Amino acid sequence: MPLEDYTIVIGLEVHAELMTKTKLFCSCSTSFGNEANSQVCPICLGLPGTLPVLNEKAVEFAVKAGSALNCEIANFSKFDRKNYFYPDLTKAYQISQYEMPICRYGQVEFFVNGVKKVVGINRVHMEEEAGKSVHSGATITDSEFSLEDYNRCGIPLIEIVSEPDMRSPEEARIYMETLRNILRYANVSDCKMEEGSLRCDANISLMPKGATKFGTRSEIKNMNSFKAVQKALEYEALRQAELLDAGKKVVQETRTWDDSAGITMSMRSKEEAHDYRYFPEPDLVPIVLTDEYIQNLKDSLPELPVAKLNRYLNELELPPYDAELITANKDLADYFEAVLEYYKDAKVVSNWLMGEFMRLINEQGLEIDQVKVKPKDLAAMFTLQDKGVISSKIAKTVFEDMFKTGKDPDAVVKEKGLVQISDVSEIENIVQDVIKNNPAPVSQYLEGKEKVLGFLVGQVMKFSHGKANPQMANEYLKKALDKLK
Amino acid sequence: MELINKSALELHDLLDKKEITSREIVEAYIKRIEALEPKLNSFVTLTLEQALEDADKADEMIKNKTSTTFTGIPIAIKDNMCTYHVKTTCSSKMLQDFKPPYDATVIAKIKKAGMPILGKTNMDEFAMGSSTETSFFGPSKNPWDLERVPGGSSGGSAAAVAAKQAPLALGSDTGGSIRQPAALTGVVGLKPTYGLVSRYGLIAFASSLDQIGPFTRDVADSAALLNMLAGYDPKDTTSLPNKRSDYLQALGKEIRGLRVGLPREFFGEGLDKEVEKAVLKAIDALATEGAQIVEIDLPYSKKALAAYYLIATAEASSNLARLDGVRYGHRSENQKDSVTMFKHSRAEGFGPEVKRRIMLGTYALSAGFYDAYYLKALKVRTLIKNDFDAAFKKVDVIVTPTTPSVAFKFGEKVLDPLAMYLSDVYTTTANLAGIPAMSMPAGLTKEKLPIGVQIIAPALAEEIMLNTAYTLEKAIGTIGLPTLEV
């Protein structure tokens, strides 16, 4: 039967690196992109005899993340060891939270094609990153050896485990994008999928429409972009549907997404089912959080996407399209609000950001934080426009220059001589010149063809290199022509 | 003046009065070590040249009046405590070339105090054993009878102190690894309250049970050395932030009215008659000093050994997993793939007892068995702790034999793991409950083998425990040290 006759069931396990300065259990730096193995110490290298000491900031960030995801924050939580051997895991166990995670039972909301969707969060727990393997061949399977870099080993992570609430690959992608947005708003993770600071594994299964019992699921790994999440799950849903249609069974297994080939592949492994032998970490003591501590962190959270969207719609009265687009990108929203500090008309600002601003950003492939135009300067440009110093047409030219150079609008206007001509005698002079040089249209006008006026105003603008105040050009041209009648 | 016959505190006085130098002390010990080491095998690594250099530095400190109690007094260190750039092997092939790039917290303290380190002492491999027979470097001998074991796992440290190869030594105690060898070699061995001494840099056997403690020839030295070792360490999350005590100051107080508990369960089946007699005599001596003897019950202590061996091995299976041949330690030539390399490196690097305990611990944690074994053991641990909590409402200290019998002969138990585990039958309870306990000589058997008496106290009551030991030591006299032909 066609895929439409199946219900797709998807749950995601998302890992996000927390933006602490140091690792979860030692004081090594977490900064990205440095020489291999230059950010390791006896503790994260797992040398015998070393002991972990918990980073208080990681706890704070985990609580903030949990609060932002509407979770219950545990007054009592603790760490466990997850035991498995792998070259990138220096202690051969990962310190994680198994029995008593720091956050449970939350939810996130988002819109899919205009319809509101709520996905439950089962738990959020803290754990440490593993190191990074660089393989000698093109893939891990072709590699005769691998090289281990432990700089990443020990960076704090939160794992966010969703309920199996998603019903389409698109929902899964939007859920991921929503999570990223929330975590970035909460300022606890930079969520860069390309640097691996945000990753996800997906569980997906199919069941016939109307059924209540979930089918056998497969776990999909190695989806390294939001697009990949959707593509991999679309592929996997089809693959499972074909299997089921053919009367075959879905095997419970881990599969890896090959983005270039566009397929998922079974991760061939002789390893028996994992037995992580979790047990309480004896080297760390429990985390006991007071309600006051939790409330303080909750209160310290900045405005989150859903609240911001509602405010933009209700208080700023932005059109829904603009409001959604701006809030979907924390940096853009921050920029928007920074401009509003200096310029009150939100619609003008929003229009400009949706238009010229995004056009240039997209053209040049920039991120918001790379834009040279200071919010204050953009606001100043709007003020120049309001005062009639520049026309809206000139404003575009001015903005392009500001975007390129980072200069303030006054400087650009002065440098390029773009100040609008509003001087009556100057405009009257230009008008006389235009009348002199365009005898034919002028006589047409005088014969009653009033439409020609537009052409003549255009000539005034052209003659003044666009600097003439358009309203004045219109007004004085009309006056001069009427005198000739 | 035979410097090697002096206690550490006596040496301190002589140094203080400038009658001797640290170099003279260290030289005397070097002579003794060199003479006896071929017979005893107390050490895995000797650091004698460095010790001489450190002795000279200590003499400078004394001259400059920047010295403290133990400045200039040498010490031996069990080879499971990390020493910067000095091999730390755990008496295992796995770590036979391992040079830590850092110092354990206790080592940092020793260095800061200006104590020359004579060397790293032999032990059962990864502290798993009660005789030093599981050491990759061969067993150490008991200075009282070279045919017999010195106990373990800190057997090298115990033998070194008993044989006057060092005035002081450090050991670690997970289920009796300080107290049992102390008893078998006739010296004083103390396991502090869990969390009193930092574990940072101690290569873990069972993290929730391990504690570092001193080996000394008498109780006063034990108290003084504990003064130096104890204290909060920000590098060890499980270290206690309590106010510091002066254990030496606590010695010599009258014990009139002290309530001494005598647990029935420790005096039953399996206890050697001569050991029992000596321990009861010691208890009588305490009574003579004015202590009040109270019979008590610790019903779950009989189950301690069974709980201990599951908890300790479960933690050990995880702690020793990092020894996979990737970053340090032995790596097998068989490198077909990473998994094969892991399996063969570990098979070649670990001895049979370590493998057995890793297997037992892995089993106890594995799916389907966790509840029946590991979790069950943790619950029994609670019952054992509750026993002690109840007992310490009635008594101030508890006195028991340290071991069921005196030093046994080589080979006698090594083939029967369970028989070997029974050496720890009286000592594991203190580790499970996290409370302090110490062993001190209670006398000699007819065969001239030392007998140990154990004193157990509530958490952080080391002062009372040490004062009881000090009183007992004065009352029953010392057993002296073995006469070894050099």
Add this chain to the structure above:
Amino acid sequence: MSVIDKKTVEHIANLARLYLTEDEKEEMTVSLNKILDFEQQLAEIDTENVKPMAQAVPLENVMREDKVKGSLSIREVFLNAPDEAEGFFKVPRIIEKD
């Protein structure tokens, strides 16, 4: 009483990443059974409503400040490395060969 068989020993050895010879497997089966037999005494104890004790310290919330301190020098990182290449720890192929 036999609690575990050779197959279980093989499974546990695999989890623990220990290669065992046939002789070692035999010996291990015997000695582990003996120990597990001894452990059966725990089963007899009533532990209903007893909380497990995983630690012996009454501490909580021991944490450190999020402040960067020095890492090891590259030389010290590789001081004990069995195999090193270009500043990395080198390991044989990760995917098992048949």
